[in-house]
Amino acid sequence: MTLSVEIGHAVGALRLDVAFEAPPGVTVLFGSSGSGKTSVVNAVAGLLRPDRGRVSVNGWELFDTEARRWLPPHRRRLGYIFQEGRLFPHLTVRQNLVYGRWFAPTRERRESLEKVVEVMGIGQLLPRRPGALSGGEKQRVAIGRALLAGPRLLLADEPLAALDEARKAEILPFFERLRDAFEVPILYVTHSAAEVARLATTVVVLEGGRVVRQGAADEVLSDPAVMPTGVRAAGALLVARVVRHHADGLTELDAGGVPMFLPHIDREAGHEVRLRIAAHEVILSREAPQGLSALNILPGRVAAMREGAGPGMLISLDTAAGTLLARVTRRSAEALALVPGARCHAVIKTVAIAPLDVGGV
Template sequence: MTLSVAMQHRFDGFELNVAFEAPTGITVLFGRSGAGKSTIIDAVAGLLRPETGRIVSDGEVLFDSTTGETTPPHRRRVGYIFQDARLFPHLTVRQNLGYGRWFAPKTAPREDLGRIVDLLGIGHLLARRPAHLSGGERQRVAIGRALLASPRIILADEPLAALDEQRKAEILPYFERLRDEVSVPILYVSHAAAEVARIATTVVALSNGRVARQGPAADVLSDPAITPIGVRAAGAMLDAQVTQHHNDGLTTLETAGAKLLLPRVTQPPGTHVRVWIEAQDVMLATQRPSGISALNVLKVRVNELRFGAGPGVLVQLAFGDAMLLSRITRRSADALSLAPGAEVFAVLKAVSVARDAIGERPNA
């Protein structure tokens, strides 16, 4: 199943003009606040009518400004997950889930309640009311309600924005499971780079109402020209495999023929994971350093340098078939005589990579 979006819409002082495809899996609309992400979500849901454009879900036209065709919101079979769960406080979890099923079209394939409950790990919550749930638990119930409405599109508008770091870490694995086990496109809004790296199969990077780039998450996130939320949050995503847990609390991962030591991850050896590494945490050296506390030293090749308006430089680094980004000063780049093709060493402290920056890789 695929969602196709092409739309133009103007507000005072802002014009949105985008076109992209969202296949099955999680397509993240990634960019700063005000880039147009929520406007796109509302247009797909039918809550906003674009001035011009065409929106098609699995071959069915939801909106076409040329023909005037518009499917009403309640007939679009959209599951909407908001920032706040918006559960009915007087209903139990089971009754809130049933509310989603009540809105599912009679002709639509029915999701099995037991499967959704198991998928989201909410079986022990069914008799509770929302007031007795944590923020993460409420969001899991809201996800279940959306799934039980038999949607052909799921829309998630910054669903983790209202949660603290602990609750975000609790719920991210459930979005990874949705990505891998639900067979409908999920359009997900975020401006958190590590979150995007963990869950996205496709990234649509937005800047000032335009698509800066779209494609597989690893390709878009490691592009030094694509910094939709600013260079301070730039980084790259690595595919890796857990190989060994150590008694001192570290884990060895293998990526692109190299080994990384990171704080212990929860996944067992053999698991394929994604690792988000921030560019500001990667140092560069022209010779292999010795006598330092950093545990990870990778031999890499400079692929591209991206100079900004300030004193910083984003350096794209290649090793094997993987890419890293390093954020350094122009002065450092000059001192190291960095240029495309130069071989250098990337240095990364193990403790620089937070545990919530490591997640399950999508199913192949």
């Protein structure tokens, strides 16, 4: 399905002027607070009536201000996943799920209750009430309820923002399953680069109410000119294949022909994974390093350099595994004589890649 969005609207001091088209999968609206992400989602949902615009999902027109067409929210066939589960406290999990199914016309009931329960891993929760669930469990049930309503599009507005790191790590794999197991397109709002790296098919970067970049997740995250949430969150996305699991607890990967080692990944050999490598975890060396405890060394060539307002620089490095970003000081860059085209080696500690930064393709 193709998602087509064109919205113009004044929201207080923010002038929203957004236009993009996205292919099937997870389209992530990525940007800092106040960039207009939630306003776009609310306009798609019909909770905000923009001054001008048009939105359609695979030809299903939600509104067109020029043609004076406007579908009310309850007729748009959308599923909305909020920061909180917003489940009915007096109903069991099964009853909450069946309630969502009640809204789906018979001909639009694409997914069975059994499949949704299995994919979301909530079978053991069915007889329980929301008050007895953790935050992550509530979100999984909320996702299932939204799916069973037979939506043409799922909206997810910062769905992990209210969860701690442990609960985020718990629920992210279920969003991956949602992306891979169902055909419903998803418009997902976040300011977390880790969530972009794990989930995004397409990234739309917003700044000041405007689209400043759009593309595949690996292209957008590895662009040193695009840092919507600040340089501290900078990092690149690599895709690697699981080779084998070693007895010492490490998993060996093949990243474009380069071996990499990470703490155990729960994926079978042959499976591909996404790896987000934070720029501040990458060390650069002009010569091939020797005698280091770090196991991951990727040779490459400097592609671009971007100076920050302070003493730091962001270096984009082309490697056989993909594009990496490294955050270093200007002093270090000068000492290493780094210029575009210079050969160097990226050094990454095995334990520097957090479980939250490893996901399925």
